[in-house]
Every structure is written in structure tokens, then in C-alpha cells.
Amino acid sequence: MRFPRLTRARLGVSLLAMLAGAGVLAVREGLGSDHQDTPEVELSPRLDINDVYAFPGADESRIVLVMTTQSPITPAGTAAARFDPNALYQIRIDNTGDAVEDLVLQFQFDDVSGGGQRVALFGPVAPTGTGQFSRVAKATPDIVGNINTVLTSGAGATLVQLFAGPRDDPFYIDLDQFFRIVPDRRPSRGPLSQIGPAPEASAFRPKCTNGVINPGQAQFDQTHGCAADFLRTFNAMAIVVELPEALVKGAGNNIGLWATVSR
Amino acid sequence: MRKMLAALPALAAAAVISAACGDDTRTIVEVQKPDTVITVVRDTIRIGNTTVTFDQIDRLGNPLVSEVFVEKREHDHFNTSNPSEDVAQFRDDIAGFVTGVAGRDPAYANAVAAALTPDMLVVRLDKTGGGPFGANVGWLTYVLDPANGYGGRKLQGDDVVDKGLSVIFGNALGNNNNVSPGLVTDNVDANDKAHSAAFPYVATPN
Numbered sequence: 333m334r335f336p337r338l339t340r341a342r343l344g345v346s347l348l349a350m351l352a353g354a355g356v357l358a359v360r361e362g363l364g365s366d367h368q369d370t371p372e373v374e375l376s377p378r379l380d381i382n383d384v385y386a387f388p389g390a391d392e393s394r395i396v397l398v399m400t401t402q403s404p405i406t407p408a409g410t411a412a413a414r415f416d417p418n419a420l421y422q423i424r425i426d427n428t429g430d431a432v433e434d435l436v437l438q439f440q441f442d443d444v445s446g447g448g449q450r451v452a453l454f455g456p457v458a459p460t461g462t463g464q465f466s467r468v469a470k471a472t473p474d475i476v477g478n479i480n481t482v483l484t485s486g487a488g489a490t491l492v493q494l495f496a497g498p499r500d501d502p503f504y505i506d507l508d509q510f511f512r513i514v515p516d517r518r519p520s521r522g523p524l525s526q527i528g529p530a531p532e533a534s535a536f537r538p539k540c541t542n543g544v545i546n547p548g549q550a551q552f553d554q555t556h557g558c559a560a561d562f563l564r565t566f567n568a569m570a571i572v573v574e575l576p577e578a579l580v581k582g583a584g585n586n587i588g589l590w591a592t593v594s595r
Numbered sequence: 596m597r598k599m600l601a602a603l604p605a606l607a608a609a610a611v612i613s614a615a616c617g618d619d620t621r622t623i624v625e626v627q628k629p630d631t632v633i634t635v636v637r638d639t640i641r642i643g644n645t646t647v648t649f650d651q652i653d654r655l656g657n658p659l660v661s662e663v664f665v666e667k668r669e670h671d672h673f674n675t676s677n678p679s680e681d682v683a684q685f686r687d688d689i690a691g692f693v694t695g696v697a698g699r700d701p702a703y704a705n706a707v708a709a710a711l712t713p714d715m716l717v718v719r720l721d722k723t724g725g726g727p728f729g730a731n732v733g734w735l736t737y738v739l740d741p742a743n744g745y746g747g748r749k750l751q752g753d754d755v756v757d758k759g760l761s762v763i764f765g766n767a768l769g770n771n772n773n774v775s776p777g778l779v780t781d782n783v784d785a786n787d788k789a790h791s792a793a794f795p796y797v798a799t800p801n
Binding site: 370460509 | 641642653667674715746776
């Protein structure tokens with residue numbers, strides 16, 4: 333990895349300013365596993381996918397799929413955060429091993445009066461088409477209801493659970509140091525864009541205890557302070573679905589997952 | 596004239612046109628500023644409208660793959676393409692990062708690139724994960740523990756940054772050639788909040 337510049341002090345000041353208050357625009361300057369990776373999604377944060385997770389649910393016959401978007405959202409901006417009502421959010425599933433989706437879970441949102449929002453889940457269902465262009469695969473949602481609420485359909489062996497709303501961003505990384513090493517990947521706006529363009533470090537920052545570098549950390553960068561999670565205290569808009577594995581499994585045992593946002 | 600325009604009721608909506616399209620609406624708002632008129636088109640798409648075509652603008656499977664391995668200028672291309680195209684279009688980028696930036700040997704770089712393309716998060720449904728935070732669950736466990744790995748990615752105890760770094764710069768896959776000890780971990784080992792063992796699992800917002 334190569335990496336960038338921005339003193340810790342400057343970043344700290346910027347972050348304080350953001351946290352103190354405020355501005356929705358000032359908030360859009362971070363990055364995670366795949367946060368804000370193009371100018372287009374930087375400018376349309378509701379369309380930005382951050383991470384995808386998949387793990388067993390309440391028992392081994394169930395699977396949980398998580399897609400996080402829109403990070404970093406400040407605590408102050410969280411109450412007003414919404415999904416894009418004109419976008420199609422999807423988790424696509426290949427269950428035949430050809431890297432082409434066989435099933436999709438599709439999510440749409442609509443604004444309701446009073447500032448609320450509803451989420452609709454379609455699927456898992458075979459997509460109308462595959463690849464770059466998508467349509468909603470069926471007219472009637474399998475689940476629909478308010479965001480920030482646990483919604484369900486079915487029971488027992490057919491139970492499907494859905495949640496969409498603000499959550500802690502589960503991703504963690506020393507992002508500012510990452511960009512010092514790989515400045516090419518930095519966002520085009522905000523404090524992190526000030527790093528680089530030349531690499532400013534060739535190692536990560538050391539682990540510290542109470543601000544003092546721990547012993548045995550000589551291989552790490554001693555000149556940019558201590559390692560820190562850039563995304564601590566930031567939130568994301570998360571979509572979480574738990575469903576029976578049987579609804580996503582094909583003839584084989586393996587599935588491949590990816591998330592997309594389209595508009 | 597500039598003054599007059601500026602004095603108009605601020606950034607007024609000069610024209611609003613609504614056209615019916617099913618139950619969807621399209622609103623065209625012309626926003627006047629002193630020197631320019633900006634036309635903003637806002638579509639409102641009804642839930643369950645199966646006739647609207649959506650165009651993909653972001654894509655993500657494995658953590659860090661597009662962010663780290665693919666050059667920034669290629670990110671738009673990556674985001675609008677599909678996993679079935681990854682081997683042809685991006686395997687070389689990944690291998691090139693591992694040789695060019697990390698200085699690893701080409702055979703190793705090709706092995707890493709092969710494991711990450713097509714860019715899909717792989718889950719092996721026949722394996723017992725051991726619960727939401729189970730020991731067999733986690734990113735690349737199906738590669739690192741072929742006998743038992745469930746794969747997927749868990750919320751807690753799955754430091755994907757360190758896993759990725761130790762593959763790229765360390766010996767996670769058993770290759771000790773030209774490792775970079777200062778780059779195998781970012782020294783951030785856990786999230787700032789604990790997650791829940793029950794639905795919806797992800798920690799409440801800050």
C-alpha cells in the first residue's frame with residue numbers, strides 16, 4: 333500500500349467542527365471498506381454502499397444479510413438521515429457458481445408525511461434481468477413498513493425479518509493513516525482529500541495506551557501519532573434481513589453475495 | 596438587473612411541471628440564482644413499479660477489494676460492472692497491486708487475485724458457523740480454513756482490514772517472501788461499540 337498527509341491536529345479540528353455541528357455537507361468526508369469511493373457517490377451519499385455482511389442467524393438454518401450505506405453520518409445528522417426513495421437497493425445472490433445473480437433481494441423506500449419513511453422488501457426472487465440494468469421484479473412487496481422498526485413476514489420455518497434504519501457503522505479502520513500510505517484512494521472532498529498526493533508514510537501507526545506508544549512497536553510509523561478508528565462514533569443507514577437459508581440456496585451449498593445501488 | 600433578480604423571493608421555484616407516469620411523478624424545478632438557472636429533475640418512483648429501469652452506480656461484495664486494489668480512476672468502471680466480468684477486467688489490477696505496491700512475487704499475487712475475483716462474498720451453507728459471531732464465520736474463512744470455514748463476514752471479531760493487510764503484506768497464506776511488518780495491521784482491533792446477538796444485530800446508532 334502507498335499512503336498520504338494531513339496532520340492529526342488538522343484532522344482533529346475538522347472532526348470537532350463536524351461533530352459540533354453540523355453541517356450535513358461537512359459530514360461527507362470519510363470512508364470505510366468502500367465508503368465514498370467515487371465522486372458520484374460522494375456527492376450522493378444515500379447511494380453509497382459501505383459494507384456487506386453475511387452470518388448465521390438465530391439458528392444454523394437461518395442466514396443474516398446486512399448492507400450498510402451512507403456512512404459516515406454524524407450523531408447530530410442521524411435523526412434526519414433517510415434512504416433514497418428513488419433508488420433501488422439490492423443484495424444479489426449467485427447460487428449456481430457462475431457469478432451471475434440467480435436471486436435478488438430488492439429494497440425500495442418511500443417518504444411518508446411527517447418526515448417518516450417506509451421500506452419495502454421484494455424477494456428473494458429471480459431478477460427481471462441481470463447485470464447493470466434492473467427492474468423491480470414483482471409489484472407487491474413481501475414486507476413493507478416503517479423504517480427503524482423490526483418488520484416480519486411468516487413464522488417459524490418461513491419467518492423473514494427486516495430492519496432498515498440508522499445503526500452504528502460496524503466498520504473500523506485507521507483511515508487517515510491508510511490514505512497516508514495509499515493517497516491515490518483518498519476522497520476528492522473534505523479533510524482527507526488534503527492528504528497526498530505523494531505517500532507520507534510506509535507503515536501504520538503504533539498501538540498506544542493512554543497516548544503512550546506500547547512497547548515492541550518499532551516497525552510502525554512513529555511520526556503521526558497513535559492508531560485510531562476513523563469511523564468511531566459515526567453511523568450508517570443499515571438494511572438487515574434474516575431469512576431461512578432454504579430461500580437463497582441453490583442446488584449446491586455455496587452462494588456468492590454482492591450489494592448494488594441503482595437509480 | 597442583478598439586484599432585482601437577487602431580490603426575488605429567494606431561490607424561487609420558477610416552474611413546476613408534474614407529469615403522470617403510473618403513480619410516479621416527475622417534478623422539474625427551475626431554481627433561479629442571480630446569474631444562472633439550474634434545472635433540477637426529481638423523480639418519485641412508486642414502490643412496486645415494475646416498469647422503471649434502474650442503472651447500477653455502486654457495487655460491493657468483499658470488503659476492501661475495490662477500495663484498495665482498484666485504482667481510483669477505475670472505481671466508476673468497477674461500480675457499474677458485474678462480478679461475472681471481474682476475472683477479465685480486474686484480476687490483473689489486483690495482482691498488479693500486490694506485486695507493484697506490496698512487492699510480492701507474481702505467483703503469490705496471482706493467487707490472491709484469484710481468491711478475490713469474482714468479487715462476491717462467499718458463504719458455504721453446509722458449514723456450521725457457530726452463531727452470528729461464531730468461530731467458523733468470517734471473511735475468507737472458506738479460504739483460510741477449507742474444512743470448516745463458513746465464509747461470509749461477521750459484525751464482531753472479524754478484522755477484515757488486518758486480514759486483508761496480512762494477505763497482501765504478510766504471510767497469511769503461508770508466503771514469507773518480502774513481508775512488510777509495519778503494514779500487516781492497522782492496530783485498530785475492534786469496533787467502538789459492541790453488536791447484539793439478536794436481530795437486527797448491528798449496534799444502535801451513536
